[in-house]
Amino acid sequence: MAPRLLARTSVNSAILPMEAAPLLEIxxxxxxxxxxxxxxxxLREIELTIQSGxxxxxxxxxxxGKSSLLNMIAGLTSISTGTMVFDGKPIEAPSPERAMVFQHYSLLPWLSVYQNVYEAVDSVQTExxxxxxxxLTDAVLARVGLSNHVHKKPMQLSGGMRQRVAxxxxxxxxxRMLLLDEPFGALDALTRGSLQEELLDLWSGDARTxxxxxxTHDIDEAIYLSDRIVVFSDGPSATIKEIITVDLPRPRDKQSLMTSQTWNNLRTHLLLSLHC
Amino acid sequence: MAQMIDIIPRREHSALTSMRYWLKIIWQTLSPIIIGMLILASLWQGAAWLSGGNLPTPFATASTLRELLSDPFYDNGPNDKGIGIQLLASLGRVFTGWGIGIAIAIPLGMLLGSSARLRKMIAPVIEILRPVSPLAWYPLGLAVLHNAPKAVVFAIVITSLWPTLVNTTMGVQHIPADLKAVSKVFRFSRWRYVSKVLLPAAFPAILTGMRLSMGIAWMVIVAGEMLAGGTGLGFFVWDSWNALSLERVMSAILIIGITGLCLDRLFSLLGQRMAAWQEGGH
Structure with missing residues (x-):
């Protein structure tokens, strides 16, 4: 795992040349x-370029409007002005290339945990x-620790387990790109913490995503997880206020990070930015 | 000795307590029903008195009902058949007509629920046709089908359409946006969407529609068979009236009512089962 994590850290800075075509251009x-x-x-005048990795x-x-923007990237909501180009092509419709995790899990309540994942796999992984x-279905469910719950219905699971299924x-x-709409907003702090780590783990362990x-609403969550944090101004007619680069090495250790000076500076900066 | 006295009565006591408990539960469930029935019977008895013998008493009706039920399936030719045969004839027509009706209404409702444009086009047509008394379709059925029992079935088909159509449309229209988004993001095929998302999501509403359709169909069948003649409970009621046997009319009313109740209960039981299954029960 560790070499993979190191490799990812270098993706942004070293391997990708600056002139490489961005994955998403808004x-x-x-x-x-x-x-x-x-x-x-x-939303107005959103300018954002996201590199692969x-x-x-x-x-x-x-x-x-941050959720609106995410929905537009997903292709679920149409854009009113401007252009949005993903991997060289304009975004016109939803696609499994930009898979989404919804705030309220959006599992099909009548299907078991296994079937909820399998229907998506069966629909997309046609090759x-x-x-x-x-x-593949068994493997991803094992990765999120749900092997013993595959036959349960979503209603029988806790919120954290439901979001793991999603x-x-x-x-x-x-x-290619994973979109998460306040994925941990409805969870308690402890569950949120462990899901954040699992998410990082999945992300760094999967070369394809x-x-x-x-x-997110959560400043600590944003700092802990992100390479860059996009701060929005207040709506209506919101736009990007600033983009903050989180210059913390990966893999990140939450406990030692939270006492570091960089973390505190970022936190204070974000708090001020959000409250003015 | 002292021990035996101590042990044995206690066991008996616990068996007795559980029996008392169940008797109490049964009594609590049944007593309101029994009291209600007694009130109905006494009102009925009073009405029979006041009518000066035109209306049969509950007792006279009960003895006729017993007679009818003692040999429900006799068949002495076209105008003299047992009540069981009449009941089955009516049930057969209701289920045929209702089956055809919902087989049209459910797919149509799914289409209407999915397309606002289609809804706008079809809604006025439905709004005009829905309030029409089901029996108004009977002559039309007669003209096309040249057969009275089939014309009754035709009227039942039309009757069964509307509640199922309206409820299916509403059910599909109100599928949560998140679930639709999931089907789009994971690029579900039309068939996968219909079978895994649309139908399960709309099923409670569809079942409600089917139940309402069945209720109305069961009401219409009696009236329809009065017009059509031949067989069925409606024919039996009309035939008994012509023979001036109001005891038989009252008996038939009771049978119609109880059958209707059973049909309705069947659907509500099915609905509860489905709800439990969807939430992960058994």
Missing amino acids: SGVGKNYPSGQGQINI EFISFIGHSGC LSKAERKA IARAFAVHP ETVVMV
């Missing part, structure tokens, strides 16, 4: 929603044989 993007007779502007967090107050699809489902389709974009 330029001049805005979003309007119809409201009454007119339109209400949610990055872990990016969107942070901002409720209603700042695999049936046996390989089953093996994360396993997203990783199982081997997306290189890039993660996550919406």
Whole structure:
């Protein structure tokens, strides 16, 4: 695991030359929603370039449009202005290449844990044989520690376990980019902590899912996980206020990090940025 | 000796307690029903008195009902058949008509629920046709099918359409946006979406529609068979009225009511089972 982690750290700085085509290029993007007779502007002039291999967090107050932007990257919501290019092609529709983990898990309640993952694998991994699809499903569920719960229905699981299923489902389709919409917002602090580590583990252990974009409310979570933090101004008509680079080496150890000066500086900076 | 006295009565005591417990539960469940029935019977008895003998008493009806049920499946030619045969004839028509009706309504409702444009086109048509009394379709069925019992089935088909159609449409329309998003992100095929997302999500609403359809169909069948003649409980009611046997009419009413109740219970039981299954029970 360790060499892999080191390799990832170097992806951003060394291996990728600066002129490499970005994985995602957002330029001049805005979003309007119809409201009454007119339109209400949610987002404006979003400029953001995401390189392959990055872990990016969107942070901002409720209603700042960060989830809207994530939905637009997913292709679930249309953009009103500007362009959004993923891997050289404009984003027009949802795709398993940009798999999503939703805040409220969005598991199919009538299917078992296994079936919830298998339906996604079976739908997307068409080049695999049936046996390989089953093996893949078993493997991702084992990675999130759910091997003993595969026959349970989502309603029988705790919130943390449900979100593990949703994360396993997203990783199982081997997306180029993983989109997470406040994935741990509804969980208690302890569960959140262990899921953050599991997410990092999955991300660094999977060569195919290189890039993660996550919406969060939690400053510590953003610092611990991200390479760059995108801070949004308050809505309506929100835009990117600043982009903060988290210059902390990986693998990161939460305990020693939280007492470090860099962490404190970043934390204070983010707090001030969010509260002015 | 002292020990034996101590041990044996205690066991008996616990058996007695559990029997008392169950008797109490049974009494608590049944007593309101029995009291309700007694009130109905006394009101009925009072009405029979006031009518000066035009309305049969509960006792006269009970003895006729016993007579009818003692030989439910006799068959003495076209105008003299047992009540069981009439009941089965009515049930057969209701299930045929209802089956065809929901077989049309469920797929149509799925389409309407999925497409706002289609809804806007079809809604006015449904709104015009839905309030029409089911029996108004009977002559139309007669004209096309040239067969009275089939025309009744036709009326049942039309009757069964609306509740199932409306409920299926609503059920599909209200599938959570998150689940639709999941099917898009993971690129579910149409068939996967319908079988794994749409149908299970809309199933409670569809079942409610099927139950309402069955309820109305069971009401319409009696009226329809009165017009059509031949066999069935509706025919039996009308035939008994012509023979001036109101005891038989009242007996038939009881059978119709109880059968309707059983059908309804069947659906609510099915609904509970499905709900438990969806939440991970058995």
